[in-house]
Amino acid sequence: MPYVNIRITREGATAEQKAALIKGATQLLVDVLGKNPATTVVVIDEVETDNWGIGGESITVRRQQGK
Amino acid sequence: MPYVNIRITREGATAEQKAALIKGATQLLVDVLGKNPATTVVVIDEVETDNWGIGGESITVRRQQGK
Amino acid sequence: MPYVNIRITREGATAEQKAALIKGATQLLVDVLGKNPATTVVVIDEVETDNWGIGGESITVRRQQGK
Amino acid sequence: MPYVNIRITREGATAEQKAALIKGATQLLVDVLGKNPATTVVVIDEVETDNWGIGGESITVRRQQGK
Amino acid sequence: MPYVNIRITREGATAEQKAALIKGATQLLVDVLGKNPATTVVVIDEVETDNWGIGGESITVRRQQGK
Amino acid sequence: MPYVNIRITREGATAEQKAALIKGATQLLVDVLGKNPATTVVVIDEVETDNWGIGGESITVRRQQGK
Numbered sequence: 001m002p003y004v005n006i007r008i009t010r011e012g013a014t015a016e017q018k019a020a021l022i023k024g025a026t027q028l029l030v031d032v033l034g035k036n037p038a039t040t041v042v043v044i045d046e047v048e049t050d051n052w053g054i055g056g057e058s059i060t061v062r063r064q065q066g067k
Numbered sequence: 068m069p070y071v072n073i074r075i076t077r078e079g080a081t082a083e084q085k086a087a088l089i090k091g092a093t094q095l096l097v098d099v100l101g102k103n104p105a106t107t108v109v110v111i112d113e114v115e116t117d118n119w120g121i122g123g124e125s126i127t128v129r130r131q132q133g134k
Numbered sequence: 135m136p137y138v139n140i141r142i143t144r145e146g147a148t149a150e151q152k153a154a155l156i157k158g159a160t161q162l163l164v165d166v167l168g169k170n171p172a173t174t175v176v177v178i179d180e181v182e183t184d185n186w187g188i189g190g191e192s193i194t195v196r197r198q199q200g201k
Numbered sequence: 202m203p204y205v206n207i208r209i210t211r212e213g214a215t216a217e218q219k220a221a222l223i224k225g226a227t228q229l230l231v232d233v234l235g236k237n238p239a240t241t242v243v244v245i246d247e248v249e250t251d252n253w254g255i256g257g258e259s260i261t262v263r264r265q266q267g268k
Numbered sequence: 269m270p271y272v273n274i275r276i277t278r279e280g281a282t283a284e285q286k287a288a289l290i291k292g293a294t295q296l297l298v299d300v301l302g303k304n305p306a307t308t309v310v311v312i313d314e315v316e317t318d319n320w321g322i323g324g325e326s327i328t329v330r331r332q333q334g335k
Numbered sequence: 336m337p338y339v340n341i342r343i344t345r346e347g348a349t350a351e352q353k354a355a356l357i358k359g360a361t362q363l364l365v366d367v368l369g370k371n372p373a374t375t376v377v378v379i380d381e382v383e384t385d386n387w388g389i390g391g392e393s394i395t396v397r398r399q400q401g402k
Contacts, residue, residue, distance in 0.1 A: 001277070002275060002276045003137055003177065003275040004272065004274050004275070005273040006270060006271075006297075007244060007270060007271040007273075008270045008301065009269070015117045015125070015127070017300050017301060018117050018118055018125065019117075019120075019125050020300045021296065021300050022123060022125055023120075023123050023124075024300065025120075025272075026122070026123040028292040028293060029274075029276075029289075031292075032285050032288045032292065033276065033281060035276070037122055037123050039121070039122075039173065039175075039322060040121065041119075041120065041121050041135065041137060041173075041175060042119070042121075043074060043114055043118065043119055043120075044118040044119075044120075045246075046118070047244055047245075047246070050216045050220075051244060052243070052244050052245075052269065053220075053223030053224075053227065053242065053243040054239075054240070054242050054269050054307060055227070055238055055240075055241070056224045056228065056238050056241070057220070057224070058216070058223055059269070060216070068143070068376065069140060069141060069142045070140075070338055070378065071138065071140050071141070071159075072138070072141075073137075073163075074136060074137040074138070074139075075136045075163075075169070076135070080167060082259070082261070085251050085252055085259065086254075086258070088162065088163075088166050089257060089259055090254075090257045090258075091162040091166065092138075092159065093254065093256070093257040095155065095159060096140075096142075096155075098158075099151050099154045099155050099158065100142065100147060100155075104257050106188060106255070106256075106374065106376075107255065107256070107257070108253075108254065108336065108338060108374075109253070109254040110208060110248055110252060110253050110254075110338065111253075112248070112252070113252070119135065121173060126135070141378060149318045149326070152319055152326065153318075153329070155321075156321030156324060156326055157321075157324045157325075159321075160321065160324040171323055171324050172322075172323050173322070173323075174323070174324070175320075175321065175322050176320075176321040176322075177315055177319060177320050177321075178315075178320075178321075179313075180319070181378055181380070184350045184353050185353055185380070185381070186376075186377070186378050186379075187354075187357030187360075187361065187376070187377040187378075188373075188375065189373050190357060190361040190362065190372050190375070191354070191357065192350070192354050192357055194350070202387065202394070203341060203342060203343045204309060204311065204341075204342040205339065205340070205342070205360075206339070206342075207337060207338075207339050208337060208339070208340075209364075209368065210336070218367050218368060222363065222364075222367050222368075225363040225367065226339075226360065229356065229359040229360060230341075230343075233352050233355045233356050233359065234343065234348060234352060234356075236343070240307065240309075240389060242269065244271065255336050255374060283385045286385050286386055287385075287388075287392070287393050287396070290388030291388075291391045291392070294388065305391050306389075306390050307389070307390075309389050310388040310389075311386060312382075312386040312387075313380075313382070314386070
């Protein structure tokens with residue numbers, strides 16, 4: 001019954017990529033801890049680049065600077 | 068001063084239904100723990116069905132399969 | 135398949151009270167949105183009073199001041 | 202390497218204001234705990250006023266009542 | 269710069285198992301989305317079985333019933 | 336009515352330091368967005384170093400390597 005929350009910036013992840021994250025995170029919990037996949041929940045949050053900061057700057061600004 | 072975060076898939080919950088979740092969750096904390104409703108916060112997150120997985124599959128896929 | 139996270143201060147909630155929160159929050163999602171209780175997850179976080187603030191002060195300090 | 206999540210209602214915060222939150226929260230962790238800003242992450246979630254409740258009512262309703 | 273939060277019940281996960289979750293979740297973000305592992309954060313929360321509910325019951329009660 | 340969640344590793348933050356985080360984060364929301372401090376909630380989570388990873392490694396391991 002684990003709950004996994006994956007937070008990424010909203011930069012065009014496809015439905016196929018998100019399905020791969022869900023499948024992979026679920027399998028990780030099965031492999032490492034023997035958890036039941038049927039009750040393992042994975043939720044992906046996509047966050048605007050203005051709303052995500054690292055190093056005191058937003059990702060929007062960092063992308064403009066080529067970081 | 069509790070904080071309650073309710074995460075559901077985005078599938079058409081109405082403003083009335085969301086008001087009922089806010090009212091009900093607040094009352095639950097009052098009834099069970101005697102918390103002060105004036106400082107009880109409830110936040111509802113609605114998540115795209117592509118972004119929510121259970122059993123290793125997205126809800127989008129499960130809905131298509133009639134699960 | 136909703137996920138509900140209830141965050142409260144750690145001030146002696148009993149196993150019975152926590153069971154009542156789990157039961158009540160699950161029932162709320164059934165009643166308001168017709169969700170399936172079998173896949174509804176409720177997680178309660180108990181937080182030290184030094185680690186919870188409102189109005190710019192910790193709950194520890196507010197309790198000492200009789201607030 | 203701290204992670205700071207700031208949740209506010211979606212009521213028109215500008216990119217400049219969000220940049221100020223990111224900068225300010227990062228600096229706070231540097232000033233108080235000596236954390237490394239390069240690995241300090243700040244994520245801002247903007248939540249619809251229908252989806253945020255306090256005192257058992259949504260912010261939408263409270264705004265209409267002039268609260 | 270993704271942030272992954274893995275929430276599990278506190279039932280004896282070892283440091284080695286937790287290291288495997290950290291390594292595996294980080295690699296998943298690299299493989300699926302090409303994210304930079306150096307700024308990928310993984311946080312594991314271990315939650316008491318009294319504080320985790322599914323199907324309206326705590327995990328403590330479900331374990332006693334052999335579920 | 337903002338909600339701020341600050342997550343740090345558990346490495347001896349004092350009650351005074353945590354009070355400073357609460358005061359500073361609350362003031363930041365007042366200064367940048369004009370929020371009401373009386374309903375601004377700050378919650379600090381302290382996480383074991385085995386349970387926090389960056390770059391695919393736990394903080395426990397990174398501390399041992401002098402990172």
